[in-house]
Amino acid sequence: MDMLMFLIFAICILGFFLPSIRKKYDSSMWRLVYVAPLILAVLISIFIEFNIGYAGMYLAVILMLLVLFTEKTALKKIITAAAAVSVMVSIICIMVLNMGAGVGYTKDFEDAFAVMKQHYVLTEEKAIDWDSLYAKYHPLFEKAETENDGILNYKNWLQFTQEFYDGHVGYQASDQWLGEMADCEIFGNDYGLSLLRLTGGEYVAVNVEGSEKSLSILDYGEDYEYAKDHLSDNAQADRLQLLNAGIHNGTVITSWDGKSIEELQKEVDVYADAFPSKDNEEFYLSVYAAGKGADSVKIGFIDDSGMEKSVTAKKLGAYYPRMISTVKKLDNGVNISNLDMQSVDSDTALLRIYQMAYDTKSYEGADYTEMTEELRQKVLEYRDKGYKRLIIDLRRNGGGSPFMVGAVVQLFAPEGEHLISYSAVINEKTATYERGADGKYVKDKKMSYMGENLWDQGDIILLVNYETVSAGDMMTSLMSEYPNVTIMGFTGSNSSCQAVTSYSIKSGGITFSAVPNLGEDGEMIIDTRADRVRGVPIDHVIPLTGEAITAIFDKGEDYLLDYAANY
Amino acid sequence: MKRLLSSLSYQSLRDGALYRLTGIFIVAMAVFGIVIGIASDETPCAGRLIADAPSVLWLFQYMIIAIIVGTLSAGDFKDKDLYYEIMSGHSRVDIFLSRAIPSTVLSALLAAFLSAVPVISNCIVFGWGDVIEVKGAVIRIALCFFPFLRLASFYTLTAFLSKNRMVVTALGYMAMICCIFLQNVITGSQSTFLLSSFNLQKLMDYGTWSIYNLDPAGGIVMYTAYDSSISKSMAAGTIMISVLVSAVYLLAGYGFFCKNDLD
Numbered sequence: 069m070d071m072l073m074f075l076i077f078a079i080c081i082l083g084f085f086l087p088s089i090r091k092k093y094d095s096s097m098w099r100l101v102y103v104a105p106l107i108l109a110v111l112i113s114i115f116i117e118f119n120i121g122y123a124g125m126y127l128a129v130i131l132m133l134l135v136l137f138t139e140k141t142a143l144k145k146i147i148t149a150a151a152a153v154s155v156m157v158s159i160i161c162i163m164v165l166n167m168g169a170g171v172g173y174t175k176d177f178e179d180a181f182a183v184m185k186q187h188y189v190l191t192e193e194k195a196i197d198w199d200s201l202y203a204k205y206h207p208l209f210e211k212a213e214t215e216n217d218g219i220l221n222y223k224n225w226l227q228f229t230q231e232f233y234d235g236h237v238g239y240q241a242s243d244q245w246l247g248e249m250a251d252c253e254i255f256g257n258d259y260g261l262s263l264l265r266l267t268g269g270e271y272v273a274v275n276v277e278g279s280e281k282s283l284s285i286l287d288y289g290e291d292y293e294y295a296k297d298h299l300s301d302n303a304q305a306d307r308l309q310l311l312n313a314g315i316h317n318g319t320v321i322t323s324w325d326g327k328s329i330e331e332l333q334k335e336v337d338v339y340a341d342a343f344p345s346k347d348n349e350e351f352y353l354s355v356y357a358a359g360k361g362a363d364s365v366k367i368g369f370i371d372d373s374g375m376e377k378s379v380t381a382k383k384l385g386a387y388y389p390r391m392i393s394t395v396k397k398l399d400n401g402v403n404i405s406n407l408d409m410q411s412v413d414s415d416t417a418l419l420r421i422y423q424m425a426y427d428t429k430s431y432e433g434a435d436y437t438e439m440t441e442e443l444r445q446k447v448l449e450y451r452d453k454g455y456k457r458l459i460i461d462l463r464r465n466g467g468g469s470p471f472m473v474g475a476v477v478q479l480f481a482p483e484g485e486h487l488i489s490y491s492a493v494i495n496e497k498t499a500t501y502e503r504g505a506d507g508k509y510v511k512d513k514k515m516s517y518m519g520e521n522l523w524d525q526g527d528i529i530l531l532v533n534y535e536t537v538s539a540g541d542m543m544t545s546l547m548s549e550y551p552n553v554t555i556m557g558f559t560g561s562n563s564s565c566q567a568v569t570s571y572s573i574k575s576g577g578i579t580f581s582a583v584p585n586l587g588e589d590g591e592m593i594i595d596t597r598a599d600r601v602r603g604v605p606i607d608h609v610i611p612l613t614g615e616a617i618t619a620i621f622d623k624g625e626d627y628l629l630d631y632a633a634n635y
Numbered sequence: 636m637k638r639l640l641s642s643l644s645y646q647s648l649r650d651g652a653l654y655r656l657t658g659i660f661i662v663a664m665a666v667f668g669i670v671i672g673i674a675s676d677e678t679p680c681a682g683r684l685i686a687d688a689p690s691v692l693w694l695f696q697y698m699i700i701a702i703i704v705g706t707l708s709a710g711d712f713k714d715k716d717l718y719y720e721i722m723s724g725h726s727r728v729d730i731f732l733s734r735a736i737p738s739t740v741l742s743a744l745l746a747a748f749l750s751a752v753p754v755i756s757n758c759i760v761f762g763w764g765d766v767i768e769v770k771g772a773v774i775r776i777a778l779c780f781f782p783f784l785r786l787a788s789f790y791t792l793t794a795f796l797s798k799n800r801m802v803v804t805a806l807g808y809m810a811m812i813c814c815i816f817l818q819n820v821i822t823g824s825q826s827t828f829l830l831s832s833f834n835l836q837k838l839m840d841y842g843t844w845s846i847y848n849l850d851p852a853g854g855i856v857m858y859t860a861y862d863s864s865i866s867k868s869m870a871a872g873t874i875m876i877s878v879l880v881s882a883v884y885l886l887a888g889y890g891f892f893c894k895n896d897l898d
Contacts, residue, residue, distance in 0.1 A: 113829055137890075187844065433854035470849060491849045497765065499846050499860035515851045569846060582846055 072112055073125055073159050076105045080128055080152035087141040102136050105129045105151070124158025127151075173221045176573040177209040177228075183571050189501060189509070189584045190566060194232060195598035201231060218243070221575060222250035226338050233344045233600055234581055235537045235564030241576040248294045252386035254338060256359025258285070259367070259381040260310045262394035263321060263329065263354040267611040271329040271354055273319045273369070274621045275394045277384065278311040281624040283393035285384055292389045299385040306382045313379035314371040317621040318614050322376060323368030325361055333357045340392070341534075344563045344595065345602035348534040351559045351612075355394050359387030397620055398558065399533045401463035402629060407439070409446045416633045417455040419447075421476065424468030424539035431468070436475030447479055447522050456526035459632050460547075463531050463557070467538025470567075470585070474517040477546050480528060480553075481519030488515040488546065489593055492584040501584055508590040523552070529632045530555045532606070537562035542585075545594050545604045556632060560606035565594035608635070653706060657745065660699050661752055667691055668753025672761045680764025681757040685772055686861050689839035691753055693779060694814055696746035697832075700783060701807020703745065704790040705800030707738035712798035727893045731795070735885055738794075739787040746787075747780040767841060771863025775838050778870060781877035782831040782838070786810075788884035789831075795888045828876040838865075838873065 083101050109129045112122075131151035135144050185191075185198045205228050212221040218241075225239035241247035260277035275282045285303055288296035300306075315321075324332045336356045343349035361383070368378045402420050404410060412418050425431050426439040450458070458480075474488045492501045492509035504510045532544050532555060544561045547553045555561075567583030587593045594603040610616075610631050619627040671688050672679035685692065711734070720730050754776070763769060794803045814832045828834050842862035847855045 183844075187846070434849075434851055435854075469854075471851075471854060494846070494848050494858055496858055497860060499844050499858040512848070513851055515849065567847070567849065583848060585849075 072108060073122070073155060073162075076108055076125060076128060077152055077155040077159065079104050079108075080132065080148055080155055083132060083135065083148040084145055084152065086148075087144050099136060102132045105132045122158055122162070124154045124156075124161065128154040128158075172574045173213040173224075174206070174209045176221075176575050177206065177224075180571055180573050180578050181205075184578070184580050187500060187569075187582050188232075188237075188580050190232070190234060190581050190592065190595055192503075192507060193592055193595065193597050194234065196232065201228070218246050218575070219250040219253050222247065223254050223338060225576075225578070226254070226340075229578065230339060230342050232580070233342060233596060235342050235344055235541075235562040236566065236568040236579060236581040237342060238579050239576060240579075243575075245294070247576075248292070248388075251340065251388040252292075252294050252298065255340070255356065255386070255388045255391055257361055257363075257383040258359070258385050258387040258390050259361065259365055260307065260384055260390075261315065261321075261358060261367075261381075262390055263358040264394075264398075264612065264617065265329075265351070265354045266613060266617075267609075268613070270320045271322075272317075272614070272617055273310070273315050273321055274317050274617055275390055275397065276310055276315060276317050276319075276621075277390075278308045279317050279622065281622055282317070283390050288389060295386045295389050300383050302382055303384040307384060309381055310367075310379065313369075313381075314377065315367070315369050315379065318617045319372075320370040321367060322370060323366075323378070324357075325365045329354060329357060332360055335360050340388075340395075342564075343534065344600065345534075345560065346600040347602065348559045348562070352395065352534070355391055359391060399464050399535050401461045401465075401531070402626065407443055407446075409450055411450075411455070412459060412629065412633045415455060416457040416459060417450040418459045418461060418629070420461045421540075421543075422461075422463075422465050424465070424470075424472045424476075424543070426472060430472070434471040436469075436472050439472065440475045440478065443476065444479055444520075444522065451522060451525060457529065457633070458523050458526065459529045459531060459629065461531045461629070462536045462540050462544060462561070463533050463628070464535040465532075465537070465540030465543075466535070467540050467542075470515065470539055470542055473539050473543045473546065474515065477543055478517040479520050479522045480547065481517065481521065481550060483519045483521050485516050485518055486546070486549075487588060488517060488542070489585040489587065490514050490590075492586055506590075509584045509586055509592070511586050511590050526552070528553045529635065531628055531632055532557040532559075532561040534559050534562050537564050538568065539565075541565045541594050541604055548605050548607070554607045554635070555605065556608040556610055556635070557606065557628065558610050558612055560602050560609075561604045563594055563596045563603040565603070566592060650706075653703070656702065660695075660745075660749055664695070664749050664752040665756035668756035669760050671753070672757045678764070679757070679761040680766060681754050681761065682764040682766030682772070682861075684757045685754060685839070686766050686841055686843075686859075689841075690815075690836070692750040692776065692839055693746075693783075693835040694811060696749055696783060697786065697811040697814060698804075698807040699749065700742045700746050700787050701790050701804050701810070702800075703742040704738045704787050705794055705803030705807075707741070708734045708791050708794035709798055709800040709803055728889065731889045731892050735788075735791045735888065739784055739791055739881065739885070742787045742790075743780050743783040746783040747777065750776050750779050767861050768863045771841075771865060774870070775841075775863070775865055778838055778865070778873050779835060781873050782834040785834075785877040785881045785884070786831045788881035788888075792884045792888035792891075795892045828872055831877070834873055834877070837869065 079101060086098055086101055106129045109125060128151040131147050131154065135147050138144060138147070181202060188196065190196070205224060208224045209221065212224055222241055229237045229239050241250065261273040262275045263271050264274050265271050277284060285299055285307055321329060333353045336353060339356060343352065364380050364382045366378055366380050368376065371377050401422055402418060404420050406420065406422055409417055409419050426436060430436050430439065470488060490511040491513045493512045494500070495502050501509055528547070528550070530544055530547055530553060536544060541561045541563060542565050544555055545565070548555055564581070566581035566585055568579050569582035570577050570579045581595070585593050596603050610628060616627045619625040668684060671684055671691060675683060675687065677683060721727070754772070790803050790807065793806055794800065797803065817832060843859055845857060845859040847857050850856045
């Protein structure tokens with residue numbers, strides 16, 4: 069866009085000198101010079117953007133056309149000079165002063181806000197105060213627009229969507245490069261470590277740069293092009309600064325720039341994901357805190373001899389890649405195909421489900437007969453081989469079809485009919501779900517399944533984490549009622565289960581809960597309410613210990629799976 | 636100018652080709668309306684036609700207006716009628732306006748009427764349905780007159796520039812093809828009034844909200860609601876911009892015509 073404006077400026081300059089040139093090379097084709105800005109402006113308007121912010125350019129187009137109607141050389145020169153000045157003013161306003169670029173951030177927010185306000189189905193349950201949200205965020209989006217700041221716009225969206233404490237409310241930038249850039253700018257600086265709070269209350273270093281199994285700044289690939297290009301000048305030289313000072317995975321961190329880690333955590337104002345339940349947020353809070361600081365931070369720690377020490381750690385680059393890496397190391401499940409089973413030990417079998425989708429045909433409908441039969445044969449095979457325990461790995465299960473949930477859990481449910489959920493009555497004319505006189509959505513069709521109790525010879529353990537969401541949450545919730553099922557993980561599942569929809573805006577798209585799933589009592593199932601207490605139980609919270617840190621971050625083991633197998 | 640207008644009206648009214656053309660357009664648009672209804676996957680009705688195939692209501696008019704304007708405004712360059720009028724003492728402004736006004740207004744009116752034809756035919760066969768409210772649809776179709784007026788004025792300008800009705804007709808064809816192409820390019824464009832096609836597209840773009848529900852038998856069942864109301868700013872913008880741009884086109888056309896050395 070900027071290059072095209074410079075091109076129009078250059079054409080205006082050419083138009084200024086054209087009367088002199090024409091005397092030497094007489095041709096009517098020269099008239100095209102005065103029409104060219106119009107053609108370019110139309111092409112820009114159609115294919116790139118029409119915006120009143122480019123008023124100077126449009127004025128120049130009109131001025132250049134006026135030249136065609138005059139024969140006086142002096143007048144032509146005055147008009148073309150005025151056109152050139154007009155374009156230059158436009159360029160200065162947009163590129164230097166960031167004025168009137170008209171990126172549409174405010175309108176994006178207004179559009180999306182209006183749609184969400186009308187169609188978000190958990191307004192009452194989560195006590196959403198739309199007016200105060202608008203009052204809080206509208207000025208922030210206006211600021212992003214005025215300053216033409218895509219990163220601020222991105223951060224605004226993250227913060228706005230996280231106000232709902234709903235795993236289904238999120239924002240995705242259409243410009244992936246901008247998204248990565250914003251993530252790298254928003255989540256702070258990398259000093260070569262992440263932090264985790266052990267169950268005992270201490271904060272320890274994890275994913276320390278230079279440790280064998282840790283993320284290395286040397287290994288940034290295609291996923292982190294921006295971070296790779298924006299490493300600090302000293303990054304290569306200082307990357308082992310923490311290891312050399314005696315900080316490794318599991319080292320207790322006592323302070324951060326003179327502050328306790330609890331104090332540091334208060335500075336965290338945005339997350340990469342939503343945390344509907346408060347306890348899940350508390351578990352991951354320290355991971356986010358480790359990006360806080362300026363060019364260097366003074367880290368207090370207890371070394372292996374028990375001495376309290378400190379080291380000044382310099383910034384290596386952007387923290388975002390290490391932050392995501394830490395979360396993945398904690399949350400990743402077993403890396404096998406969806407619905408695959410394998411042996412963990414002589415007594416324990418594993419079923420991996422990372423998404424509630426089987427194939428395209430079944431996803432759009434409700435018939436999962438083929439999938440159920442396939443899975444039934446696998447389960448029976450392991451049962452017949454004498455396996456006593458079944459671990460169902462739902463970690464990082466991003467959800468999918470509720471019908472598939474029913475088709476899976478029916479194999480393990482006690483015999484008899486079990487409820488999945490009720491759909492809500494929809495007003496077909498307005499395509500909205502309306503509440504009844506009692507304030508609840510009105511129950512419509514019942515979705516249920518018949519239990520087969522195929523795994524009655526032993527217990528079942530469900531491994532979950534905060535990334536077990538949506539239909540993953542639903543499966544966890546349904547199976548929590550079976551007598552032989554134990555749900556465990558470092559954290560519980562996400563607690564977001566209303567069906568989701570998306571809405572496109574200019575800078576990207578938002579998702580939000582828009583289709584109610586109701587329980588027998590007509591209440592929305594699973595989702596947290598305003599108090600942010602989890603809607604899906606967890607039977608056993610696996611303690612995060614030094615042993616777990618060593619297993620996960622030094623040895624690269626699947627600590628949770630081993631823990632569940634030996635439980 | 637009155638005499639010029641009445642003589643041109645007399646000439647036009649006795650022009651059987653224009654009548655036949657208009658008749659063909661009306662029949663074709665009516666057939667379109669019914670065929671689209673028959674081909675619809677969902678229960679056909681006029682409201683659904685408007686919601687699902689809005690471009691049918693305005694796209695072909697790009698060509699139709701070009702033919703009419705080309706015939707009424709540029710036709711007399713060929714048979715030299717226009718030259719005889721100049722020689723017989725009529726002013727150029729009279730000659731210009733006696734062609735420009737009827738050709739733009741009549742073609743825009745006809746185009747707006749043709750927008751309603753497929754809806755009417757579909758409604759007669761399948762009924763109106765409850766997809767879209769009648770009042771909103773009528774207002775939107777009526778407002779199409781203004782972008783059509785702007786389009787007709789542009790064709791009038793090109794008619795006086797080219798002095799050839801075939802050029803205007805070809806331009807209409809090209810414009811129609813470009814609109815088909817641009818429809819995919821400009822989806823979501825903010826530039827509502829930049830081109831007449833953008834304006835028409837926005838007029839026919841009913842606000843929608845689609846959502847699904849879960850059905851134990853059918854799986855995911857989609858529901859779509861349409862908002863047929865139109866904002867005051869949209870209506871006012873359509874009228875004002877169209878009238879303003881039409882005036883600019885006609886002034887430019889006259890500016891060219893009054894200075895042009897006729898052969």
